[in-house]
Amino acid sequence: MLFMPDLSTPATSHPALEPQRLHRRERSAADMRLSSPAVFRAAYSDLVRRSMTSSERSNCMAELWKQWSATDPLNLLTFLEKKRVWPESCRYTHDFGLSDHPEAMLDFALRNGISDMLQNLNHVDPSTVARLLATLPVEQRGAAVMEAMQESDRALGRLGLAIKEPSPAYRRGVAETVLKEGKVDEFINIFSEVGDPKEMNELAREFGEALICEKQDDEVLANLLRLPEEYRQQVAQMLMGQWNSDATEIPEVREARKRWIEKFAAQGFVEAAATGAGRLFDEESAANRGVELADWISRFPADGSWQPITKAIINAWGTYDRDGLMPQICALPAGPAREALATEAAPWALRERTFEEFDENDRMTYDRLAKLFTDPQARENFSKQFATRPDPFAEPSPDPFAPPEKDPFAQEAK
Numbered sequence: 001m002l003f004m005p006d007l008s009t010p011a012t013s014h015p016a017l018e019p020q021r022l023h024r025r026e027r028s029a030a031d032m033r034l035s036s037p038a039v040f041r042a043a044y045s046d047l048v049r050r051s052m053t054s055s056e057r058s059n060c061m062a063e064l065w066k067q068w069s070a071t072d073p074l075n076l077l078t079f080l081e082k083k084r085v086w087p088e089s090c091r092y093t094h095d096f097g098l099s100d101h102p103e104a105m106l107d108f109a110l111r112n113g114i115s116d117m118l119q120n121l122n123h124v125d126p127s128t129v130a131r132l133l134a135t136l137p138v139e140q141r142g143a144a145v146m147e148a149m150q151e152s153d154r155a156l157g158r159l160g161l162a163i164k165e166p167s168p169a170y171r172r173g174v175a176e177t178v179l180k181e182g183k184v185d186e187f188i189n190i191f192s193e194v195g196d197p198k199e200m201n202e203l204a205r206e207f208g209e210a211l212i213c214e215k216q217d218d219e220v221l222a223n224l225l226r227l228p229e230e231y232r233q234q235v236a237q238m239l240m241g242q243w244n245s246d247a248t249e250i251p252e253v254r255e256a257r258k259r260w261i262e263k264f265a266a267q268g269f270v271e272a273a274a275t276g277a278g279r280l281f282d283e284e285s286a287a288n289r290g291v292e293l294a295d296w297i298s299r300f301p302a303d304g305s306w307q308p309i310t311k312a313i314i315n316a317w318g319t320y321d322r323d324g325l326m327p328q329i330c331a332l333p334a335g336p337a338r339e340a341l342a343t344e345a346a347p348w349a350l351r352e353r354t355f356e357e358f359d360e361n362d363r364m365t366y367d368r369l370a371k372l373f374t375d376p377q378a379r380e381n382f383s384k385q386f387a388t389r390p391d392p393f394a395e396p397s398p399d400p401f402a403p404p405e406k407d408p409f410a411q412e413a414k
Contacts, residue, residue, distance in 0.1 A: 036072075037072055037075040037078075037079070040064070040067075040068045040071075040072065040075070040076070040079070041079060043064055044061075044064060044079075047060050047061060047064065065096075069096040069098075073096050073098050073101065073104075074101065074104060076096055077096060077098075077104065077108055096108075096117075098117075098120075099120070099123055099124060102121060102124045102125075102128055102129060102132060103132060105117055105120065105121065105124075106118070106121065106132050106133075110136075110140060110145075115144040118144045118145065118147075118148045119144075119147075119148070121148050121151075121152070122148075122151050122152075122155070126152045126153075126155035126156050126159065126161075127156065127161065129148065129152040129155075130149070130152045130153065130156060130163070133145065133148060133149045133152065134149075149169075150167070150169035151169070153167045153169035153170040153173065154169045154170065154172055154173035154176075155173060156170055156173060157169070157170040157171060157172065157173020157174040157175075157176070157177070158173040158174070158176055158177050159173075160174070160177065168194045168195050168196030168199045168200075169196075169199060171190055171193055171194045171195075171199075172194055172196075172199040172200075172202065172203055174190055175187055175190040175191055175194065175203055176203070176206060178190065179203075179206060179207065179210055184223055184226075187207070188226050188227070191203055191204075191207075191227065191228075192228065200228075200231060201231070201234070204227060204231040204234050204235055205234065205235075205238070207227070207235060208234065208235035208238035208239065209238070211223065211224065211235065211238075211239060212238060212239060212242050216239070216260060218263075220239070221263060221264070221267070224236060224239070225267065232269070233269060233271070233272065236264055236267075236269040236272035236273075237269075237271070237272045237275060239264075239272070240261075240264065240269075240272045240273065240275040240276035240279075241272075241275050248279075248280055248281065254280060254292075257276065257279075257280060258280070258296055260276065261273045261276045261277050261309065264276070265306055265309060270305065270306060270308050270309065271308055273306075273308075273309055274308040274309045274311065274312040275312065277309045277312045277313050277316075278312040278313070278315060278316040279316070280313070280316065281316040281317060281319070281320045281321075289317065289321075289328070290324075290328030290329060290331065290332055290341075291328075291332065293313060293317070293341070294332045294333075294335075294337040294338060294341060295337070297310055297313070297337045297340055297341065298335065298336065298337040300340075302336070307340075307344075310340050310341065310344050311344050313341075313344075314341065314344035314345050314348065318345065318348040322348065325345055325348060325349070326345065326349050326365070326368075329341050329342055329345055329372070330368065330372065334372070334374050338372055339372060339373050339374075339375070339378050339382075342369050342372045342373070342382070343382060343385070345369075346366075346369055346382070346385075346386055349365050349369065350362055350365060350366060350386065366386065366387070369382070370382060370383065
């Protein structure tokens, strides 16, 4: 409508003209008129001069950039080159319709510092992009250019197109393709040859996502262990983190998951295993688990290396059944498992407060927990952890170095 003659003039005003028909005429006339560089420039000038709200102007300008970039992108660039400040509404047209003109896209992005336009090179033929980027002098290869070069290499690798000097990004692209095809042996071989920690981290993440989709069995764990050691923990964390708590009320499901957690912990993935242990509970199935959990924890290594798993169990247990946490622990038979659970449960029962902040109820809870420790050394360790100073209810001991107090009645006696 803005690019037609003023509709308020007698030549275009007609009371019998139907609005719907008028809209069609306006659209067709506008489409016809926006067809040359001169007309686009005139439309821009007209929009700048016309009286309208900022929202209306922004919407109209966005439509102008959209049509101009689709119709005549090279002349749009010429127009923008001559402007000292680009219009705000122009910033959302990242590639300016230059997908068919990668040379112009690259040149314009470099001269004007538009990283978004460089990213749009990802949608251009990767061989063309690689050829163009390879011609750039080293001093022009900033971070955005290097990322574009890496992405073009990845794309070439995914397509299986040979290059003279395969880069880590290229090898990652090849590895992604064989992983998608389910060729684990080939993937592991290529993974070890990538050589760049950043690319290998991304590949490890993608490998973890692929393993999540497989049945969680010994074969999955064996494939995880085929990765170089420094990348295994990330994948293990992903595998354990994807569990949900569905069906945890079924004893057989819980037992199967416990065995799975034990296998991961035995391989050194204790933190990942702890994530899985925290998912053994849900709101409906957390009650009355004390005996079962104590029996499981009693089989943990005596060196305390699996303590993160115990802590995760208590955190989940306290979240879903805080009221039942203390009574169930106190009802357990004496032994290391009960003491381990009591130690981890203390922050929940004592609300993370220190001994000096205890009230009467906290003191009773503390005493109740401390009595669960039959071994003197274990009780002392528990006391050191949660009692940060002597009993606040006892009378303070006199300071032997304090000066003697004066008798307030001595002066009166004289």
